Amino acid sequence: MLQVLVDLPEDRTDSVDIDRIAEVARAVSDALDRDDPVPGSAYELEVSSPGATRELTEPRHWRRSIGRLVRVTPVEGEKFTARLLEVAQDGVVLQRSHQAKKGMPARLLDPERWSFDRVRRAKVEVEFTD
The missing domain is CATH 2.30.30 (SH3 type barrels.)
Structure with missing residues (x-):
């Protein structure tokens, strides 16, 4: 399982939209297909954002x-x-x-x-x- 969390830069106050999540998922998937980091191994890619109920730590x-x-x-x-x-x-x-x-x-x-x-x-x- 490869989990990728998409967040915004410090100066942004909006949220990550579904289109941005899809764009990142495609880019990571393409990179993994091109440069297989563990040849012959299967993986599951999960791309998400911190979500609406994120913990406020920063x-x-x-x-x-x-x-x-x-x-x-x-x-x-x-x-x-x-x-x-x-x-x-x-x-x-x-x-x-x-x-x-x-x-x-x-x-x-x-x-x-x-x-x-x-x-x-x-x-x-x-x-x-x-």
């Missing part, structure tokens, strides 16, 4: 996710979900919401600044909207 990952919901596991405290508003060199600004009672509309809380060293893990959440 500041550039956070920048690409501005405006999205993120699930944060802090170094201390409980996990929470918040909207990513801003990204700086040393951290992010997140805005949580609070729903007092089931069925009531959620209320946005004040934005909070979180340094990267306070975040153990973070991942983009997929949102389904009407």
